[in-house]
Amino acid sequence: MADPLNLASAHAVDELMAGWRGLARAGGWHVSEVVGRAHRFEMFWTAGRPGPVFGYLSAGIHGDEPAAAWGLLRWAQRNAGRAILGNLLIAPCLNPEGLRTNLRCAPSGLDLNRCFDRTGMPWVRQWRRLLALAKPSRAVLLHEDYDAGGCYLYELVGKGASSVGRQLLTKAAGRLGVDARRRIDGQRATQGLMVRGPGLRLPHGQPEALALAEIGCSPNFTFETPSEAAFADRVRAHDRFADAALRISLG
């Protein structure tokens, strides 16, 4: 079994998915295969059947962000058989070919995280159908950023809800610290935290976080680690973030 902390297998997507299929077999999970024209990926229902879930987790939509995908597997392996893993929908690697080749985009050249409003694409339709069935009440989307000076977090909150992002970021960052830039990707940030409302729109295609907000999944958290930092530290940060975001109680 691949060690999630091992940099040498960071892009070994077959080993990553073998880890997930092992968990699925042992836990009696249900697997939904999403098949597009140019790529395919798997989604796992940990309750053993498709239906409403507590939370949704995803990683690997950008293939050059490997610690996110391995951190999610490490978290799931550590929690195998525990209640926290009992009713989730998990997309461990949304862009398997990108991860294999260490490229942000899919082989088609598309940034998949700007395609969630492209309902003409078969994989987008299937993802939307599965998420409409799942109706998660919170979501955790794991990413990395080579410009980052530390960890940072986009928190998309529902109307009238309060932010829990600071606590999560502090718990997860560990020795990586938080990104102190005042602007991150053109947005104003406060010690690595960017809290946004559900009405946010981006000019260049819809990311997963906004598609989730559209179906009423809030809060949803997009957590980013600095991809120039040590691999094992980044994997551990994603593991801690997934854990904290699922355990935190929301007012």
Ligand SMILES: [Zn+2]
């Ligand atoms: Zn990303």
